[in-house]
Amino acid sequence: MRVPQLYKRPGWQRFFAGTAVGGAISWCIFLYIYGVWQEENTELIQKQQQEIVDLNNEKKIWQDEYKEINRRKIEQLTVQKIYIKITNAEKYKLDSLSVLETEDSVHDDISMMLAKDIDTVYKSKDLIKKIIENKQVKINDKRYKLKVKEMVIYTNLTIQLEIDFE
Structure with missing residues (x-):
């Protein structure tokens, strides 16, 4: 069996050329969109990680201050x-x-x-x-x-x- 010769049919040649060019263009668009999304998500993750670190530090400061205030209140409520x-x-x-x-x-x-x-x-x-x-x-x-x-x-x-x- 033989593969038909497509050079004799210009409609098929245009179709396959269009699919190849369309595939290449869509692949480039996909890579661009995926890269932009990935970059945005990476920035968001880094921002959230920094916010988590800041909030944990702030929470630790509040907890330490709360413990200190409680200790002082206990001292104040006893006869010294x-x-x-x-x-x-x-x-x-x-x-x-x-x-x-x-x-x-x-x-x-x-x-x-x-x-x-x-x-x-x-x-x-x-x-x-x-x-x-x-x-x-x-x-x-x-x-x-x-x-x-x-x-x-x-x-x-x-x-x-x-x-x-x-």
């Missing part, structure tokens, strides 16, 4: 220090060493309130008052009794005391 002050020591002409020792002994008695949350300390304020007022202090062979004049409960527990003869 206890201050005791006797206000009328001059009335009985007490020396400052005796007053300081008395303040220290009261501080030791209520030191259990350190690092407690403010709500617990507030609920225990009557107990603190009774602990202080039931304490008898002996200074220079005289017995004194303490009375709570003012109590401020916050991150620092501040107590002002008055001293009286028993």
Whole structure:
């Protein structure tokens, strides 16, 4: 069998030439469109990757800041220090060493309130008052009794005391 000779039929020659040229042109168009799409998608992927990295860094910063704020809030909501002050020591002409020792002994008695949350300390304020007022202090062979004049409960527990003869 023989392949027919197409050079004798110019219509077929034009058809095959047109399909070859059309195939080449369509292949070029396909490569151009595919290349443009690929380039756009590559740029989009790189942009999204950079955005993901930025958002992860921002998220980490927010989380660290949130943890730090929580840590500070927890510290603020607990009793950090206890201050005791006797206000009328001059009335009985007490020396400052005796007053300081008395303040220290009261501080030791209520030191259990350190690092407690403010709500617990507030609920225990009557107990603190009774602990202080039931304490008898002996200074220079005289017995004194303490009375709570003012109590401020916050991150620092501040107590002002008055001293009286028993």
